[in-house]
Amino acid sequence: LFLENVVTHPDFLSGNYDTSFIDTKPELFKFKPRRDRGTKLLNYIGHIIVNGYENLPKVEKKPHFEPPRIPKTSVSQPYPSGTKQILDREGAGGLVRWIQEQKKVLITDTTFRDAHQSLLATRVRTYDLVAIAEATSKLAPELFSIEMWGGATFDTSMRFLKESPWERLQLLREKIPNILFQMLLRGANAVGYTNYPDNVIREFVKASAENGIDVFRIFDSLNWLPGMQLAIEAVRETGKIAEAAICYTGDILDPSRTKYTLKYYIDLAKELEKAGAQILGIKDMAGLLKPYAAYELVRALKQEIGIPIHLHTHDTSGNGGAMLLKAIEAGVDIVDACVSSMSGLTSQPSLNALIAALERTERDTGLNLENYNKLADYWHDVRTYYQGFESEMKSSNTEVYIHEMPGGQYTNLEQQAKAVGLGGRWDEVKAMYATVNKLFGDIVKVTPSSKVVGDMALFMVQNNLDEHSIYEKGERLDFPDSVVQFFQGYLGQPPGGFPKRLQEIIVKGRECFTDRPGERLEPIDFAEVKKELEAKIGRTPSDLDVLSYIMYPQVFLDFEKSKKEYGDLSVLDTPTFFYGLRPGEETAVSIEKGKTLIIKLAGVGDLLPDGTRIVYFELNGQPREIRIRDHS
Ligand code: 3PY
Ligand code: ZN
Numbered sequence: 001l002f003l004e005n006v007v008t009h010p011d012f013l014s015g016n017y018d019t020s021f022i023d024t025k026p027e028l029f030k031f032k033p034r035r036d037r038g039t040k041l042l043n044y045i046g047h048i049i050v051n052g053y054e055n056l057p058k059v060e061k062k063p064h065f066e067p068p069r070i071p072k073t074s075v076s077q078p079y080p081s082g083t084k085q086i087l088d089r090e091g092a093g094g095l096v097r098w099i100q101e102q103k104k105v106l107i108t109d110t111t112f113r114d115a116h117q118s119l120l121a122t123r124v125r126t127y128d129l130v131a132i133a134e135a136t137s138k139l140a141p142e143l144f145s146i147e148m149w150g151g152a153t154f155d156t157s158m159r160f161l162k163e164s165p166w167e168r169l170q171l172l173r174e175k176i177p178n179i180l181f182q183m184l185l186r187g188a189n190a191v192g193y194t195n196y197p198d199n200v201i202r203e204f205v206k207a208s209a210e211n212g213i214d215v216f217r218i219f220d221s222l223n224w225l226p227g228m229q230l231a232i233e234a235v236r237e238t239g240k241i242a243e244a245a246i247c248y249t250g251d252i253l254d255p256s257r258t259k260y261t262l263k264y265y266i267d268l269a270k271e272l273e274k275a276g277a278q279i280l281g282i283k284d285m286a287g288l289l290k291p292y293a294a295y296e297l298v299r300a301l302k303q304e305i306g307i308p309i310h311l312h313t314h315d316t317s318g319n320g321g322a323m324l325l326k327a328i329e330a331g332v333d334i335v336d337a338c339v340s341s342m343s344g345l346t347s348q349p350s351l352n353a354l355i356a357a358l359e360r361t362e363r364d365t366g367l368n369l370e371n372y373n374k375l376a377d378y379w380h381d382v383r384t385y386y387q388g389f390e391s392e393m394k395s396s397n398t399e400v401y402i403h404e405m406p407g408g409q410y411t412n413l414e415q416q417a418k419a420v421g422l423g424g425r426w427d428e429v430k431a432m433y434a435t436v437n438k439l440f441g442d443i444v445k446v447t448p449s450s451k452v453v454g455d456m457a458l459f460m461v462q463n464n465l466d467e468h469s470i471y472e473k474g475e476r477l478d479f480p481d482s483v484v485q486f487f488q489g490y491l492g493q494p495p496g497g498f499p500k501r502l503q504e505i506i507v508k509g510r511e512c513f514t515d516r517p518g519e520r521l522e523p524i525d526f527a528e529v530k531k532e533l534e535a536k537i538g539r540t541p542s543d544l545d546v547l548s549y550i551m552y553p554q555v556f557l558d559f560e561k562s563k564k565e566y567g568d569l570s571v572l573d574t575p576t577f578f579y580g581l582r583p584g585e586e587t588a589v590s591i592e593k594g595k596t597l598i599i600k601l602a603g604v605g606d607l608l609p610d611g612t613r614i615v616y617f618e619l620n621g622q623p624r625e626i627r628i629r630d631h632s
Contacts, residue, residue, distance in 0.1 A: 038597050038619050039626075040567035041589060046615035046628040047566075049580035049604060055160055055415075056388040058632075062579035068381035070131060071374035073138040080141035082178035087214055092241050096278050099144075099308045099333055105363045106334040108182060108310070109140065110348050111379065112148035112172070115338035118314060118346040118407040120389040121415050122156040125577065126168040126570050128382045132375065133175035139371035143179050144334050145215050148172055149208070150183030151408060152447070154191035155552055158559040161577075163570040166211060166544045173212035180241075182215040183208060186447055187227040188492070188518050192551050193448040193482070195227075195490060195517035200524050202234045204547055209238035211544075217281050217312075219245040221449035224492035225271050226516045232276045243310055244272040245281030247444045249404060253293045259442055259495065265297060266304050273305045279334070280309050284323075285406040285446045287314035287346075291326040298330035308333035313348065314407030318396030320349035321357070328363055339372065341380035345393055346407035352376055385574040389415070392426070403434045406450050413454045425461055432457040439467055439502065443494045452486040459483070474505035489513045524550060586618075 052058030087095045099106065116124035129148070136146070149169055157165045173181065188195045190204050205216065216235045220227035228244055235242035246268045250260035269280050280301065282289070289297065294311070301309055311332045313320050324335050337343065337351035344350060355369045391411045405413070417429050436456045437445060445453050459480050460466070465473070485491070487498055487506045493514055503512065513520070526546060533541045533549050537560045541549070549556040562569070568591070569577060576587050581601035589597045598620050605614035607630055617624045 037567045037591055038599075039624075040565065041569075041572065041591075041597065041599065042615075042617050042619060042624060042626045043628070044566035044569060044572075045576060045580050045599065045601070046617070046626040048576075048578070049601065049615055050613055050628045051631045053578045056578060059579065062575065062582050062585075063384075063387070065384055065575045066381060068128075068131070069374075069377045071135045071139060071371075071378065073135050077138060079137060079178045082141045083144055083180045084178050084214065087180060087241070092236075092239060092278055095241065096308060099279070102333070103362065104366050105328050105332065105358065106144035107142075107351060107354070107365050107367060108145045108147055108312075108334060108336045109136075109143050109338060109351060110147040110312075110336050111338040111342050111351075111375075112146055113151055113153055113184065114147060114312075114336070114408060115342040115347045116386070117152050117412075118348075119342060119391070119411060120383070120386040121411045122152040123160060123386055123389045124382075125161050125574050126157070126163050126171060127572070127577075128385070128574055129168065130171050130175060132378050132382075133172050135378070136375060137176040137178055139375060140367055141178055142366040142368075145180035145182040146176065147182040147184065147217075147336065149181065149213060150185055150191050150217075152191075152412065154548075155555060158548065158552065159555045161570075162559055162562040162566070163568075164544075164559075165548070166207075167570065169208075169211045169213070180214040181212050182217060182243075183213045185216050185218045185231055185235075187218055187220040187231050188516075189221065189227075189448055190551060193451055194485070195492070195521065196550070197521040197523050198230055198518045199526075200547075200550055201230055201518070202237075203526065204551075205231065205234040206238055207544060207547055209235070209240045213240065215241040215243055215279070217243045217245055217283070217310075218277075219247055219281065219283050219446065220492060221247070221444060221446050222492050222494045223247050223268060223444050224494070225268070225275065227492045228272070229275050230518060232272075236276055236278075241278050242276060243279035243281045244275065244277035245283040245312070246272065247446050248282055248284040248289050248297075249286070249444050250442070251288065251290065251293060251401075252297060253290065260444075262296060262300055264495070266300055269301055269305050273307055278307060280305060280307050282309065282311045283446070284311070284313040285408065285450075286404050287316040287320060287400055287407060288404060289313060289323055290319060291322040294323045295326040295330045298327045298332045302331045310334040310336075312336040314346055315344050315349045316346050316396065316400040316407055316410070317398045318344075320344075321353055324349055324354060325357060328358070339376050339379050341376040341383060345396060346391065346410040382574070385578065388578070399430070403430045404437060404445055405430065405433055405454075406446050408447070409445075409450050409454060413458075416454065417458060420458060420462065422458060422461055428461050429457050432461050435467055436460065439470065439499075441494065441496060441499045448482075449486070449491060449494075452482045452491070455480040455482045471501070471505065474502075475508075479506050484508075484510065487512070489515075490517055492517065 086098050112129055154165045157163050190196050190201055218228050218231045232242045232244055246265050250257040252262045309332050311327050336348050337354050338348040340350040340352035352372045355365050355367045358364050391414055417426055436453045443449055484506055487503045488510055489512055530546050571589050571591050583601055583603050586600040600618040602616035607613055612627050612629050615626045615628050
């Protein structure tokens with residue numbers, strides 16, 4: 001209960017007018033000023049103007065941005081029907097049959113998720129996704145699906161952008177009613193970095209399906225089947241599509257790489273089909289699948305399994321487009337690509353280029369290139385807002401064949417390295433990443449196993465350790481938690497098991513196990529957690545809030561705190577969200593249908609002796625002064 005002031009005191013509320021409690025509790029007379037939405041937003045913008053956005057270096061002047069070019073689609077033009085209607089009408093089985101009848105290669109657009117996860121550290125905001133949603137839906141109704149959720153977006157939307165991943169899903173669903181929505185689900189790790197109890201996976205899948213997800217790409221970060229089975233079942237129970245993925249690592253054409261061979265992948269694919277997968281994903285998260293290897297792999301899989309094949313890659317090496325074409329020649333059913341202005345490098349190959357490459361061929365995508373070029377203009381413009389999150393990487397780079405780092409991790413780990421003061425030693429971190437992989441016995445590296453490798457690489461570079469010193473000094477080293485837990489078996493089992501000697505050095509006598517972590521995790525009592533959360537946040541949380549809290553307890557509480565202090569920040573345009581306003585600049589903020597606030601910055605006062613500054617605004621023409629603590 002929140003004894004904020006006297007009028008909320010239970011004795012007062014109960015009509016007990018013996019007010020003696022007032023004498024002993026003078027703090028009850030502290031009334032917090034009611035903070036309306038406008039004031040909250042002014043507080044946020046003022047804070048950004050004075051202190052900068054916490055995850056970007058502070059800039060003296062807000063950069064100038066042109067408004068993005070949003071393609072004109074007539075509002076009265078009805079939504080063309082698409083794959084979503086096929087699923088709704090004919091069910092998962094019907095949709096799979098439809099895929100198999102297609103001659104054309106089907107396309108998934110990853111711009112809304114993996115492209116910005118890979119290029120911009122997952123920082124693209126709901127505001128910018130929603131702004132282009134309707135146009136995408138109307139200009140590209142031939143898409144198989146739009147990947148727009150899951151992976152790192154769940155965490156980062158709350159952690160860095162202070163917005164709700166669920167609202168993102170709901171808003172986009174409203175604007176895109178015709179194309180299948182696809183998410184990336186990390187098997188028993190859901191959208192987190194650790195295994196969750198079975199009932200959490202079930203509830204999470206159910207809620208995701210209810211709120212708009214149609215295709216679930218399920219993978220396990222060690223290609224460990226027991227880590228995926230439950231998620232596959234849970235998805236099938238919802239009537240949606242379970243796409244289970246093999247994560248590709250190594251090189252099937254290199255005879256010296258004996259662990260991840262063509263046979264290894266085929267066996268795994270067969271097991272996934274048996275486990276209930278309705279589509280087989282090939283998840284080439286680092287872009288290691290080379291063109292001729294892709295041809296071999298797809299051709300063999302087409303012979304060995306009966307379900308459609310969906311290929312995902314990253315263009316880090318520059319071979320991405322060529323690889324997709326070879327896979328298409330070999331008969332792959334669906335491939336992932338993204339809008340050209342968000343493509344290439346650690347992201348997906350260009351969807352525009354792919355449309356052009358296949359035009360007037362047997363496997364023509366059916367998508368309209370001119371339309372996609374309009375979408376590319378929009379993303380070209382919007383991408384500039386996120387320039388502070390761009391990687392140093394300026395060209396494709398075949399060193400990925402050595403470090404094998406997933407595209408979706410690259411910019412995120414780069415940011416992490418900068419945050420711990422290793423920005424200047426990024427080359428060493430990448431080289432160490434490869435060393436750690438060898439040390440760990442050559443594992444599949446994808447979230448969360450890739451994070452473990454990344455944490456270990458940062459740890460080793462920071463402490464000037466090499467492979468030998470790990471064995472020599474390891475007994476005395478305190479390894480990162482993620483590394484210890486990994487070797488205990490919390491993420492499941494890698495093919496061939498853990499290197500024994502290293503495991504002993506790292507776990508230092510702690511318990512290790514080889515069974516499925518979900519089996520030893522107590523089911524979550526959702527009602528109990530809801531009560532606990534209610535006590536913490538002082539309001540009744542929704543079931544979706546409870547799921548967010550279970551996935552990311554502290555991140556969710558911090559997000560909640562931000563909401564209390566600043567209100568709903570997803571309504572701000574992105575330049576204002578990251579950079580505030582320039583003196584004299586004005587922005588219109590639509591806080592609900594029919595309600596717009598006009599916020600103008602008049603000026604910023606000098607630093608006062610108490611460490612604050614007054615920021616002078618106009619809110620709907622009325623002068624407003626906001627006092628902001630200067631953290632510099
Ligand atoms: C994720 O799990 O976020 C990934 O993108 C893995 O490739
Ligand atoms: Zn990816």
